[in-house]
Amino acid sequence: MYLFPFCPNPTCQWHKKAPDYAWLRPKGFYRTKAFGKIQRYQCKRCTMTFSRQTFSLAYYVKRPIVLSDVVGRLVSGESLRAISRNLGVSLRLISNRLDRLGRQALGLHSHALACRRGFDDICIDGFVSFDESQYFPSEIPIAITAHSQFVLDFSHATRKRSGTMTAHQKQRASVLYRQCTLERGALSRSFYETVAYALELQPPTLVHPFVLITDEKPAYQQVLRQLSAFRLQTETHRCVHWRIWSKLPRTVNNPLFSSNYIDRQIRKDLAAHHRESMCFNRNVAAGMLRLSIYLAYHNYRKAFRIRCQKRGGEPRTHAEAAGIPGELAARIGRALTEGRRIFMSHCTLSRMMRRTWEKTWKTPGKVSVEYIPDFAGA
Ligand SMILES: [Zn+2]
Known part of the structure; x- marks a missing residue:
């Protein structure tokens, strides 16, 4: 009872x-x-x-399917249509389950962050993809720990297409950009909130200065000047910005290795982010929920350095390597698809996570508000 x-x-x-x-x-x-x-x-x-x-994760569901199968297919490069074809269900059903799984991933991740006892340098780099069409490139800054490749949080920014364009492409771009309003300063905003949350998660102490590793983009320095932790440093609260030359070989010895690694993995594993993909995100909010699933899978299910880090025959996860108790990390890994439904009111979500949960990321050119069921907001 x-x-x-x-x-x-x-x-x-x-x-x-x-x-x-x-x-x-x-x-x-x-x-x-x-x-x-x-x-x-x-x-x-x-x-x-x-x-x-x-x-249950199957609340209001009329047709149950095996959620671990859906996640397995999503993180192995299957497009949404391929998943729906292979499982013999509708695309709408798959989208519905992925929304649920995305929220579950965010809720579990927020619980895990509250229990994390580690400290590490933080790498942040913008993962470049596109939504809707190549005229709307997106930049997704991902905060990831430098030595354990544990993803802390991520944001999103839509920008205008840059680089060389033909006369026809320029004309098409000007038509599209007249039809919609893109957020001004989105790149700086997304970087700012990602750094601010990383600072909130692990504020600098006397023994552990906050070390932020990025590439040499000048905009990053301007943003950091707005953060009081960087601007008003004291002897006991040091923040270091380590800028890495982007031409350095992308090996494990590169201080930005974690960012390069997660970029490569997302590009390889998610159909929406393959090069020249036809499966790109048509909806930013839904794409961010799917990315949440992938990153939770990476943190809590994927083995950390599978070839060189083994303990008792079982490779550790990235979460465990980052200071989350092993038992908890394993429990979260299972709860991603099999656990009880996480309620939003029971989570301490970052600003970005809340935006993803509530699907308030804007899709270029889309005016209507995203639908989320009442139970998802509880
Ligand atoms: Zn009651």
């Missing part, structure tokens, strides 16, 4: 944590085609009814 740790009603007093005594009562059954007979319960405090489905 006491299967549930809290009441799912976000306005209930027992939403954060339920009392130790019998706080719910059985309240009949209902039948579903997908899951059969299901017991319903009622909270004694707010009288809201719910069932085990309310806490």
Whole structure:
């Protein structure tokens, strides 16, 4: 009977944590085609009814599919249409499950960050891809630890196409840019918020100065001047900006190795980010949720340095290498696809994670607001 740790009603007093005594009562059954007979319960405090489905990743689902299969295919370079064809389900169903999995990944990642006990240098570099068309390149700054390749957070910026264009392309670009308004200063904003969150996660101490490793883009220095941690340094709170020449060989000895590594992995593993891909993101918000799944998979499921780091026969994950207890990292890895649904009200999300969760990233040229179901906002 006491299967549930809290009441799912976000306005209930027992939403954060339920009392130790019998706080719910059985309240009949209902039948579903997908899951059969299901017991319903009622909270004694707010009288809201719910069932085990309310806490499931398959909440409101009419056709259950194996979520680990969907994730496995997504992170192995299958396009959304290929996944839907191979599983014999609709594209819409796959998009729905990927949205759920993306939110689950963000929620679990926020819990893991709260339990992290490590300190490392931070690499930040903008991963370049495109949304909608090549006229709307995107830059995704990813904060990743320098020695354990653990992704902390990422943001998104849309910019105008640069470089050489034919006369026809220039004309097409000017038409497209007249039809939509792109955010001004998006690159600086996305870099700023990524650094600010990394600083929040591991503020500098006497023994651990905050070391930020980037390439030599001049805009980065201008942004860092806006951060008080960089501008007003004290002897006990040092912040270092280490700029790396972009022509250095991209080996493990390059201080920006982690950024180069994750860029290469995303480019290789996600169909939306292959070179000259036809499977590019048509919707920025949905693309960011899918990237969240990939990065959580990278942090909590993929082995860290599989060939040289083995412990007891089992390779560690990037999360464990970054200072997250091994048992917790393994539990999170499993909960990505099999665990209880994470509620937004139970997470401490960064500004970027919240934007991804609520699907508020803007797609160039799209005016309407993204749909998110009520339960996803609870
Ligand atoms: Zn309640």
